[in-house]
Amino acid sequence: MLEDHTTTAPSPSEWPAAYPRGYAVVDVETTGLARDDRIVSAAVYRLDARGEVEDHWYTLVNPERDPGPVWIHGLTSDVLEGAPLFGEVAGEFAERLAGRVLVAHNAVFDWQMIAREYARAEREAPVRQRLCTIALSKELRLPLPNHKLESLAAHFGVVQQRAHHALDDARVLAEAFRPSLRAAAAGGVRLPLLECRPLTEWQDRPAPRIGQQAGGRGGYGGYGGGYRPTSWRPSRKRPACPYPNPGRYEDGGRLRQGMRIAFSGDTSVDRELLEDRAAEAGLHVATSLSRLTSLLVTNDPDSHTSKVVKARQFGTPVVDEAAFGQLLRDVEPAAGDGPAAEGDDAPASGEEAAAER
Numbered sequence: 001m002l003e004d005h006t007t008t009a010p011s012p013s014e015w016p017a018a019y020p021r022g023y024a025v026v027d028v029e030t031t032g033l034a035r036d037d038r039i040v041s042a043a044v045y046r047l048d049a050r051g052e053v054e055d056h057w058y059t060l061v062n063p064e065r066d067p068g069p070v071w072i073h074g075l076t077s078d079v080l081e082g083a084p085l086f087g088e089v090a091g092e093f094a095e096r097l098a099g100r101v102l103v104a105h106n107a108v109f110d111w112q113m114i115a116r117e118y119a120r121a122e123r124e125a126p127v128r129q130r131l132c133t134i135a136l137s138k139e140l141r142l143p144l145p146n147h148k149l150e151s152l153a154a155h156f157g158v159v160q161q162r163a164h165h166a167l168d169d170a171r172v173l174a175e176a177f178r179p180s181l182r183a184a185a186a187g188g189v190r191l192p193l194l195e196c197r198p199l200t201e202w203q204d205r206p207a208p209r210i211g212q213q214a215g216g217r218g219g220y221g222g223y224g225g226g227y228r229p230t231s232w233r234p235s236r237k238r239p240a241c242p243y244p245n246p247g248r249y250e251d252g253g254r255l256r257q258g259m260r261i262a263f264s265g266d267t268s269v270d271r272e273l274l275e276d277r278a279a280e281a282g283l284h285v286a287t288s289l290s291r292l293t294s295l296l297v298t299n300d301p302d303s304h305t306s307k308v309v310k311a312r313q314f315g316t317p318v319v320d321e322a323a324f325g326q327l328l329r330d331v332e333p334a335a336g337d338g339p340a341a342e343g344d345d346a347p348a349s350g351e352e353a354a355a356e357r
Helices: 077-081 086-097 107-120 133-140 149-155 166-187 271-280 306-314 321-328 350-356
Strands: 022-030 039-048 053-060 101-104 129-132 193-195 260-264 295-298
Touching (some): 022 107, 022 166, 039 086, 039 107, 039 166, 053 166, 086 107, 101 166, 107 129, 107 133, 129 133, 133 149, 133 166, 260 271, 260 306, 271 321, 295 306, 295 321
Parallel strands (some): 101 129
Antiparallel strands (some): 022 039, 039 053
């Protein structure tokens, strides 16, 4: 039973009518942080409109590969061997997510891991919105020393029993989310809800065998997940774009070969597939955003990711994924051959890469 750490709560008449009718507080443990890593356990606490617990659910998941950082999540290959595959629990998982806002700490990560698992299973997660408790704590201006779950829990007097156990992490988050939700309602704070776009296409890579990757116990390296502390996904080396940068995209016009294209946030088509299509069309896929970037593609132009913030500062044109897909159908050939333009398109830092992916 969750304890109530709220000292004051809005009356029924004060509760914002625009707030969601239910929440699914989620935590997943994984083999790593890369795009081809897998879920090894998942937990969901279903909450009503005011944050009261309705029920909770937990499952192990056989990742069909090395479990990754056993010293973190404690789930060995022997423990996971008899666990169900994700496809076998996808329906039950979906029942607990349906019609609710997904709530998680660093929600973009949990959502993307879930979306990828459903895409592999050729299904779609029934989630349309997510709420990140990190973003909510910022909206509430909570006096936290950092944005770790343990700091949020300590602020509300919530005691963690088993860190990195999906069920206990979900319980702790649910306990911390309820007073956060009530504080937001009492203060008339608009909840930082973001759209969830299920993956409509997925391209998986074979999982590396145990010991195939280098690395040590300081991270997930050396295990099937291939976690890099500085990135959510392994870097991909592409051939240099053979066309010079013709400048910025103009609204209502056509893309031209050589234009620098950057991506930010969730995409309904797997990000790497979009990047491949852009490169095949003769566009320069940029890993960061600079004054030379021709166009930013994002489905969330109001977010605070570093690329979106820089796009506002530089006046970089922005389109969503659907519009970009239309533009890709008619890319104008380069005006002439020549070397690609030099620029400050350096790889994103580890912190920026994590925020963007």
